[in-house]
Amino acid sequence: MDNFLELISEILEVEEVSMDTDFRNDIEDWDSMKGFAIICMVDDEYDIQIDVPTFLKLKTVGDIYNKAMGK
Amino acid sequence: MINIYIEEAMDPKMKSEIFIRWILSEYLKVDRDELNIKKTKYGKPYLVDYPYVHFNVTHTKDMIAGAISDNPIGIDMERIKPRPHNKRIAEKFLTKNEQKYIFHRKDNQDLRFLEVWTRKEAYVKWAGLGMKLSFDTFDVLDDDRIITTFINEYIFSICSDCFIDWKDDESFSFCFNEKSVYE
Ligand SMILES: CC(C)(COP(=O)(O)OP(=O)(O)OC[C@H]1O[C@@H](n2cnc3c(N)ncnc32)[C@H](O)[C@@H]1OP(=O)(O)O)[C@@H](O)C(=O)NCCC(=O)NCCS
Numbered sequence: 582m583d584n585f586l587e588l589i590s591e592i593l594e595v596e597e598v599s600m601d602t603d604f605r606n607d608i609e610d611w612d613s614m615k616g617f618a619i620i621c622m623v624d625d626e627y628d629i630q631i632d633v634p635t636f637l638k639l640k641t642v643g644d645i646y647n648k649a650m651g652k
Numbered sequence: 653m654i655n656i657y658i659e660e661a662m663d664p665k666m667k668s669e670i671f672i673r674w675i676l677s678e679y680l681k682v683d684r685d686e687l688n689i690k691k692t693k694y695g696k697p698y699l700v701d702y703p704y705v706h707f708n709v710t711h712t713k714d715m716i717a718g719a720i721s722d723n724p725i726g727i728d729m730e731r732i733k734p735r736p737h738n739k740r741i742a743e744k745f746l747t748k749n750e751q752k753y754i755f756h757r758k759d760n761q762d763l764r765f766l767e768v769w770t771r772k773e774a775y776v777k778w779a780g781l782g783m784k785l786s787f788d789t790f791d792v793l794d795d796d797r798i799i800t801t802f803i804n805e806y807i808f809s810i811c812s813d814c815f816i817d818w819k820d821d822e823s824f825s826f827c828f829n830e831k832s833v834y835e
Contacts, residue, residue, distance in 0.1 A: 592737065610713040613783065614730070614769065618737040621744055633783050 585649065588626065589642055592618045600643035623649045654725065654812060655679060658717045658803065668709055668716060672697060675718045676707060696780040708777050715806060723813040726777030728770040732805050738765040745787040746772075753793055763807070770809035771798045778811035 590598045592615055593608050605611050620631050627649040631639075639645055657675045661667060669689070677684035680702065688700040699705055709718040710729045719727040735741075742751050742765060754764040771792035776785045778797070792798055800809045 612712070612730075613773070614735075614741070617741045617745055621737060621740040624744070625740065633786065637783060 582646070585626075585646055586642070588622055589619065589645065592622060598642050600641065600646060602642045603640055604642060604645075605640070619645060627651075654719055654721045654810065656717065656719050656727075656810075658715065660714060661711070661716045668711055669697075671716050671718060672707065672709055675720060676705070679720050680705065692780060694780055694782045694784055696777070696782070710773075710777075710808075712806070717808065719810055719812075721812055724778055724780070726774040726779070726811040727808065728773035728777060729806050729808045730766050730770050732763065732766060732802070732807055735762050735765060738762060741765075742768075747788055747791045749791050750793060766807045767800050767809070768792060770807055771795070771800060771811070774798055774809040774811040 586598055586600075590596065593604065594610060595608060598604075602608070604615075608615075616636055620633070620636055623629050623631055623645065629649050629651055631645075631648050635648070639648065655675075657671075657678075659671065661671070672689060673684040673687055676682075676687055676689075676699065680687075689697050690700055691697050696708070699707070704722055705720065706723060706725045707718060707720040708725050708727045709716065710727050711717070712729060712731050715729065715731075717727060717729050719725050738761065739755070742754055746754075746768060750768045754761055754768060772787055775790065775792055775795070775798060776782055776787075779785055795811075797813065798809055798811045800807065802808070
């Protein structure tokens, strides 16, 4: 889980994130390119493919984590 | 004719509606509070009472830019900086032709990536569909409705039905705001 949070904070260019971080609203510099980078990271690291419509429904970092865990 | 407004902003995400109201009230010469702005189901803001006035907005952490035109329009801006994930994003979401264009040479790959990326975003914002339009289903390299330019450390693309020529003063009006619109 720590590794996941580290990968996410690297993409979001912030010191740290938590499972509760609402990435679209809490991350000042959020933009759709960061969303695409997260989709790629989850594919490469967890071998889970999230399509764009599904990603658009995710709200928190915890939601992304659950998808990456195949839940 | 396209009017472009660019402004440095402290917290653009919060203030994009204020910015939109400001530029539209300048353009239409009406009170900003009188403007009735709504969003389509895909999120594109529009003016309820002026169906022939089109606008679009884009923001980064410290800049906000808007474009107004009498034709549908989409604008996107990115800060020019290294993009460590560009290769993967390009492989997964861009067309083969676009990938070839970005990576065929070693130099300036980040810049060419941002050029293609902002053109994609400007296109989907012009179409009004946002992310409902899958990025790998259209190619933006030879689409002459889209133009790209640089201002300081920012890259901009605009997609419009108007014929646009950056060198022709008649097609453009630029407004760099020196005084904050939020005051
Ligand atoms: C249109 C969109 C694609 C642009 O996103 P972006 O590059 O991150 O942001 P920009 O700063 O360039 O543009 C945002 C502005 O575009 C406008 N916009 C929103 N939806 C739009 C649409 N369908 N068409 C045209 N313009 C739109 C809004 O004015 C918005 O400003 P606001 O958020 O302050 O209201 C975006 O609104 C979107 O769909 N975001 C989803 C974010 C996301 O989770 N992406 C992950 C995809 S994997």
